[in-house]
Amino acid sequence: MEPTVPVTKDGEEHAPLKRKSKVAGLLTNKKSLSLNLFAWLFLSPYLLFYLWFMLYPIIKGFIISLYQWTIGNERTYVGLGNYSAIFKDSFFWEALGNTVYFVVISTPTLVITGILLALTVNSGLKGTGFLRSAFFLPHILSISVISSIWVFVLQPYTGLMNSVLKTLGVTQEIFWLDSANLAWLSILLATVWWTVGFNMVLFLAGLQEIPDDLYEAARIDGANSWHCFRYITLPSLKGVILLVVVLQSIASFKLFGQSYLMTNGGPGTSTRTLVQYIYETGFRTNEMGLASAMSYVLFLVMVLFAVVQFKFMAKKD
Amino acid sequence: MEGIRTRVKIGRVFLYIFSYSFVLVWLIPMLWMVITAIKPDGSPVTVLSELIKPPFTMDNYQYVSENASIWRWTWNSVYIAVVTTALTLLLTSMAAFALSRIPFKGSKLVFWIIIAGLMVPTEATIIPLFMMMVDSGLINSYSSIIFPSIAAPLGVLILKQFYDAIPKELVEAAEMDGANKLRIWWSIFLPLSRSSMAALGIFTFISSWNNFLWPFLAISDEKMMTLPIGIPLFQSGYAAELTIPMAANMLASLPALLVFILFQKHIIKGITMTGIK
Numbered sequence: 001m002e003p004t005v006p007v008t009k010d011g012e013e014h015a016p017l018k019r020k021s022k023v024a025g026l027l028t029n030k031k032s033l034s035l036n037l038f039a040w041l042f043l044s045p046y047l048l049f050y051l052w053f054m055l056y057p058i059i060k061g062f063i064i065s066l067y068q069w070t071i072g073n074e075r076t077y078v079g080l081g082n083y084s085a086i087f088k089d090s091f092f093w094e095a096l097g098n099t100v101y102f103v104v105i106s107t108p109t110l111v112i113t114g115i116l117l118a119l120t121v122n123s124g125l126k127g128t129g130f131l132r133s134a135f136f137l138p139h140i141l142s143i144s145v146i147s148s149i150w151v152f153v154l155q156p157y158t159g160l161m162n163s164v165l166k167t168l169g170v171t172q173e174i175f176w177l178d179s180a181n182l183a184w185l186s187i188l189l190a191t192v193w194w195t196v197g198f199n200m201v202l203f204l205a206g207l208q209e210i211p212d213d214l215y216e217a218a219r220i221d222g223a224n225s226w227h228c229f230r231y232i233t234l235p236s237l238k239g240v241i242l243l244v245v246v247l248q249s250i251a252s253f254k255l256f257g258q259s260y261l262m263t264n265g266g267p268g269t270s271t272r273t274l275v276q277y278i279y280e281t282g283f284r285t286n287e288m289g290l291a292s293a294m295s296y297v298l299f300l301v302m303v304l305f306a307v308v309q310f311k312f313m314a315k316k317d
Numbered sequence: 318m319e320g321i322r323t324r325v326k327i328g329r330v331f332l333y334i335f336s337y338s339f340v341l342v343w344l345i346p347m348l349w350m351v352i353t354a355i356k357p358d359g360s361p362v363t364v365l366s367e368l369i370k371p372p373f374t375m376d377n378y379q380y381v382s383e384n385a386s387i388w389r390w391t392w393n394s395v396y397i398a399v400v401t402t403a404l405t406l407l408l409t410s411m412a413a414f415a416l417s418r419i420p421f422k423g424s425k426l427v428f429w430i431i432i433a434g435l436m437v438p439t440e441a442t443i444i445p446l447f448m449m450m451v452d453s454g455l456i457n458s459y460s461s462i463i464f465p466s467i468a469a470p471l472g473v474l475i476l477k478q479f480y481d482a483i484p485k486e487l488v489e490a491a492e493m494d495g496a497n498k499l500r501i502w503w504s505i506f507l508p509l510s511r512s513s514m515a516a517l518g519i520f521t522f523i524s525s526w527n528n529f530l531w532p533f534l535a536i537s538d539e540k541m542m543t544l545p546i547g548i549p550l551f552q553s554g555y556a557a558e559l560t561i562p563m564a565a566n567m568l569a570s571l572p573a574l575l576v577f578i579l580f581q582k583h584i585i586k587g588i589t590m591t592g593i594k
Contacts, residue, residue: 035419038498042415043427046408046473053446053468054434061445071451120336127337133581134340137347140577140584142527142545145566148552149346152559160349163363193346198588205589254440257529261549275440275530282444283534292444299441306436 058299065292075289082293092294094269095277102259102273103252106188110248111241113192114199119233121200122207132204136197143194147261150190151177180270183263187271190258195251199244206240207233246309250302274298354378354564362559377564381551386539387568390547395572397459397543398525401466405521406514409472414502416473417480418488428477434470439531447534461535462543466525472517475590479513480506516587519580526573544569 065082067075086092121132138146153160154176162174176186214232223231256275259265265272272280278298282291353362355373362368381387415421416428439446446465447456455461483506491501507514529545536542542550548569552562577584 032421035498036421039415039419039421039424042411042419042498042502046412046467047427047431049408049464049468050431050434050470053465054437054442054470055430057442057445057449058437060449061442064445064448069448071448073448073452120332120339123332123336125333125336131336131340132585134344136585137344137577140523140527140573141570142548142573143529144545144548145350145570148549148562148566149350152563153346153349158363158559160345160363193343201585201588250438254438256440278440278443279530279534282447288444288448295441295444299437302438302441303436 061292064289065296067289069289070286082290086294095272095274099274102255103249106252107248110196111244113196114203117200118203135200138193139197143257146194154186177263183271187258202244206237210236250305350563350566353560354567356560358560377560381565385551390542390544394543397462398522401463401525402518402521404467405472406518410476413473413476413480414506417477431470431473457538457541462532479510515583516590519583520587
């Protein structure tokens with residue numbers, strides 16, 4: 001039901017006025033001029049920051065990438081030289097490879113764990129609120145705190161992990177951060193603990209949108225829990241799963257804090273990510289131009305992810 | 318029939334046991350931080366029976382607050398997060414209002430240019446941002462952290478979507494009463510969008526509170542550091558110890574924990590809103 005009464009009343013009173021202003025072009029112009037002015041007044045404070053700190057850096061970044069440029073602002077024009085240099089740089093490829101490796105191992109882990117946690121929270125146990133809060137809790141801690149906790153948990157001899165494993169019968173001392181594979185496992189573990197709560201919340205929202213009668217109907221037809229999950233829950237969650245996969249891939253591609261603070265890219269350079277390599281090239285080796293070119297490669301990959309994201313979100317609508 | 322019911326019941330019991338033991342394991346790193354932070358230096362911190370019985374002490378907290386600029390860092394973090402949140406809410410809601418409710422030439426184009434900014438990760442602009450901050454003398458200042466955060470377009474998108482759904486009749490009625498656009502924004506749109514603003518605000522606050530990469534680059538002066546930057550610096554001097562760094566972790570986390578306890582519902586809602594709209 002539309003609120004017809006006041007609208008008709010208003011319409012009657014003001015319709016002639018509107019028509020008049022349409023005839024008098026001057027008045028309309030004046031009105032749209034003041035609207036324009038208002039609009040820009042409202043927009044300009046935000047736009048100022050946006051143009052200054054979002055758009056301009058992209059342009060400036062590209063310009064810097066065409067130069068050999070130091071922090072001290074000394075520069076020589078090298079054209080696309082920086083780009084050809086990074087494509088010949090084996091450390092760049094290693095960092096890119098490490099980053100992609102992390103995306104590949106972390107995305108499925110974080111999606112599946114997220115679904116499992118959401119199913120647990122959603123299964124109607126007593127204390128649902130507590131379970132949800134508990135799983136989400138690490139997400140609000142800073143990456144510095146997360147990394148510090150996990151470095152201590154995983155420390156050989158005095159760490160919590162190894163003493164627990166010892167009571168379970170593992171006699172060997174494990175050096176979690178000293179071999180490439182275990183270092184990646186450690187980073188993955190810390191990342192799951194830190195961020196899976198976010199994915200869980202998205203999946204919970206998805207689960208709560210599935211109508212109950214679907215399950216009731218299936219139960220009446222004799223379906224068991226596995227059937228319900230396989231033929232109702234999973235297909236209904238398809239959209240959310242796709243979304244989380246994209247969001248997670250983007251987040252994992254930007255990995256820096258965990259690996260930098262837990263392993264500093266080590267052992268050697270085996271867990272050094274693209275962002276860390278950009279940081280080291282720019283701020284340690286003082287090659288701002290080269291680092292800027294690498295940032296552009298990173299940027300293009302991210303745009304690619306974003307296009308995929310927009311595409312399937314548009315499809316959903 | 319009886320058999321099925323018992324089976325369901327047993328399954329339920331197993332689910333309880335599994336879920337609650339898992340949640341306990343999940344919380345262990347957190348509980349470990351809480352307890353080791355109040356154990357005297359040098360006490361065995363991996364033996365459960367030793368962990369849960371006294372002595373407990375506040376010495377670690379005292380030591381951290383005397384030997385690290387922890388209160389200064391907390392103040393910096395609070396100041397930056399509060400100003401970032403307030404400015405983000407104000408500016409993005411004004412922009413969203415203009416894009417949603419004031420017809421003007423180029424409105425669509427401006428909206429798409431802003432939305433395109435969603436694709437730009439800070440990670441990709443750290444080099445030019447740093448050079449800009451050095452050139453303008455903003456490096457090592459609060460502004461160098463706050464300004465780039467305000468430029469984030471997410472708030473404009475979320476609030477515009479909300480504003481688009483506010484019924485036209487409400488605005489028309491106010492216009493009949495002679496209210497101008499500023500008044501309509503202030504006394505209709507702002508109050509109506511309170512819950513979206515709360516979700517966006519808390520989201521912005523926590524992101525700012527935990528922001529790592531950019532402050533890590535832009536701030537080298539110890540006095541200007543935020544907690545996520547200062548804490549690892551302080552801890553690097555105590556690699557062999559555990560109790561003092563854990564107390565530092567606790568102090569760095571308490572404000573965020575407080576925000577979480579107070580605004581949990583809004584946080585959850587905010588994620589749902591920003592993830593799937």
